[in-house]
Amino acid sequence: MIKGSNVTLAALSDNVGSVIVGLGWGSPTGEGDADVSVLLLNADGKVRSDGDFYFYNNPVAADGSVQLLGKTPTADGNEDRISFDLTVVPDDVDRMVVAASRYEGARFGELEHVRLSLADGAGENLLRFVIEDADSVSAVIFGELYRRGEEWKFRAVGQGYDTGLVGLATDFGVDIEDDAAAVEAQDDSADDERTDAAAAAADEPVPQGTLRAVPSPRRPGDEGGPRKAATRPRTAKKKVTLPKEAGRTLAENESWKAARLFPVSALKSDRDREMRATSVLLAVMAQVPEFGRRLTAAFGAPAGRMETFTEVSLPHGDTPRRPDGVIRVERAGKLWTALVETKTNGNALKSDQVQAYMDIAARRGYEAVITLSNDVALEGSPLVDVKIDGRRKHKVALRHLSWAEVAHQAQMLIRHEGVGNGAHAWLLQELLHYLQHENSGCHGFQNMGRAWVPVRNGIDDETLCQGDPRALEVVESWERLIRQVCLGLGGELGQKVLPVQRVKRGTDPGELRSRLADQLCLDGKLQAELRIEGTPGILAVGADLRTGRLRTSIEVPAPEQGYPLSWAKRLVRRLAEAPADLHIETLVEGESAGPRGTLERLRPEPADMLPRDGARITGFRLSLLKGMGSSRGNAESGFIRSVDHAVLRFYTTVVAHVDRVTPRRTPAKEGAAATG
Known part of the structure; x- marks a missing residue:
């Protein structure tokens, strides 16, 4: 696309109920970077409230319409991806602006290959927009998704701002609060209050160890005690708080081993490892929404109620097939379904198995097949070769996860970013212990x-x-x-x-x-x-x-x-x-x-x-x-x-x-x- 042009999404694909927008750039030094943001605007071109401003301190919309997915490395730099579910965008939102900003006086002219791409729900790239003239500006509006009747369209904008993220957000009606010292003190105090209040309610002392640092700030809709008045958005990022050291053990000696939720001692064969690993992972994904959403959002899954299943029998010719797992997400009466094929202990994925699951998913209207193994996927180099029947109207996305990436996401949540409550943190810790155990077979590329x-x-x-x-x-x-x-x-x-x-x-x-x-x-x-x-x-x-x-x-x-x-x-x-x-x-x-x-x-x-x-x-x-x-x-x-x-x-x-x-x-x- 060229600057100022627009296109109707439905004219490019039949699968545009949800789309993934990617913002990418490269840097000659390898150090240049920028932060992405999204603003939801009404017919007057302003946000309805400060909550319509999505950026690193507010990455997910409660209704799942917008989610910032984070960075993915590419051949010439990295790409920030944003998931949009266009089926649940509120009716009074007229358009959604996609932007990025630099910091500390940096300018977009110092970056190379500044571009936007948009893919449909199956992961197929539909359009690309390259910005050639972003020189002295510190923020850029890449493009916007907007309504025309019942259809969504995309416009390539490429407009620059000299005033960075704060200026851009303020221009659309967002009231920014950026007293960083006050923000940090307020956040630290709020975290302590939440932890102490939870312990008091349970008539227990404040727990020691990693769980003290885990709970994340309460979100709208959470149950709990009295809430403080909503604060204005703050573009100052919060500091990461590392978990404290574990408390002193009550064991008599080192030979005593703590009881584990997911034992690994009984695993005798590769089949046992695959079945146990699949069941453990899918169960934790369903019980810890932050974790399940983190692993599936990049695959086009909506934010909704997730249920997971193992050893499901599905018809396929004369012999039924049993994928290792199934993930289903429901929102607004619609289902998103992915079949899961798992390998552990360094075993390679089999093309015929994955091909069969792709065929089943296409016939049954499922959205994705997710492969999970110790191997790491490379850009432009698929782990398995499958044939896609171009005559089928329904397209199925083939996605891959490595066990190393699963462990990474669990680490980020429980050690650095925080999850909803202590029980979720404990589940993730047990999962991480299982994945890292030498007998689990889930050790990543080896x-x-x-x-x-x-x-x-x-x-x-x-x-x-x-x-x-x-x-x-x-x-x-x-x-x-x-x-x-x-x-x-x-x-x-x-x-x-x-x-x-x-x-x-x-x-x-x-x-x-x-x-x-x-x-x-x-x-x-x-x-x-x-x-x-x-x-x-x-x-x-x-x-x-x-x-x-x-x-x-x-x-x-x-x-x-x-x-x-x-x-x-x-x-x-x-x-x-x-x-x-x-x-x-x-x-x-x-x-x-x-x-x-x-x-x-x-x-x-x-x-x-x-x-x-x-x-x-x-x-x-x-x-x-x-x-x-x-x-x-x-x-x-x-x-x-x-x-x-x-x-x-x-x-x-x-x-x-x-x-x-x-x-x-x-x-x-x-x-x-x-x-x-």
Whole structure:
């Protein structure tokens, strides 16, 4: 689409009762980002109330008409996705504006490939709108969904704002409150009051451990005591509160094991693991609405009453089929149904099984088939090949979840974001314990594949040639591993961790992987970059298959003020707990290399980090090297585990400390100024 054009959604697809809008962009540095927002407007072009403003502090509409789904990594950056259920949008809403804003003085002109896409309920992309002229503005209206009679249409807008999120929202009638200090104090006080009140009502002491930090703010419609008057929207993001340490155990000794809701000791076979894992997951999804909604919203499911089933028999030719599970969501008398096919313990999905479920779903009018396994799906590289009958009017979406993503979402809710009550938190904790148990078979991506050993041998004896399909298989496995590392680290930190891919706009993912495979054949190296929210730079991970060593590194920009010697001394002080073999390289302007050395050598003499010729220092590169596992699997000596440990160790011992010393953009928009 071009700026100013419009289209009727029904003319593009028969399945537009719900749609997914994606806002995407890339960044030359890998650090640029923006926040999405949605405003529901009446016929006068204003919000009906402040509650019609949906953004990071108000991401979900109570009626399910709007839900901000969060970020998904793409080949050239990342994409924020928003779910719209057009069948339940109130009649007095005339149009819905989709926008994004930057913060801390950043502008959209610093981003690349700023675009919008819209997909129907089956996940099929219907339109795309690229914004070419968003230069000096800090907020942009990408487009709007609006009514014409009984139909919904989309208009490509591309209008910029110099005043950021606050200015944009105010322009549509939203009354913004941005006293960040008052917000934080009020939120902390409210959380304590809710916890203490709940304990008092139950005549119990305030519980210790993780549950104290779990309850989330009460939403409209919740039952409970007296409520405070509604406050105005606040664009200052709330701080994440990490759960407290668990209370002292009452066990007599360490041999006593706590009773678990989902035991794993009786699991004897892969079939047992699949049946137990499916039943456990689907049961918790149905009982914890926040969790069930988190896993299904991105697949086009509405917000409504969810029921889940296992071992359902469905007719299919002469032999009935039994999918591992069924998810049904009801809202306003309408049903959304997905069939679930589960694999555990590294077992691969079978194309014939998934094909049968796709055929059954199409015949019965179901909306989706969800596959769930240890594997991680890649963009443009489906895990199973299925044929879609183009003659069928009803389209079925094929979606995939990895067990690592399920565990990540559970971690984010119970450790960082909060859920509705303590019982929900306990259920999620039990689920997470089950998924992480070695006997459950739900451990995520664990095997680099059959090509791993031949490729390493070919690199060692220099017989691996460009175009070898085994090299491409290893590159795909490496990409899956990095995506899983991002999920694991993000769940531990409660922050967004996304893989960075510096590619040109429109690059085909398969073509990119082919180039990386050819490069692997030449230099024997696998490279990746991770962007961690709130860190001063990009965390780089490299595996040198020739030397058998892993390198993790980060480039920290030099402060804008002060003296170079002060920078060096302060950096060394902040790295007091870092490994002695941490390698520090001073980055200088021009092509010449700066001083370098280990932290152990530089601790007594930080001045050795300064260039002798007085060259201007632009930053410091911090690196750690370690041996990598030799086996392809997740054994103690395995490559996958060694990468996981290397990234976590580098973050906790190095990155987490330099994050607090080097000036950078304010993380997480903690104050009012960060929203401009």
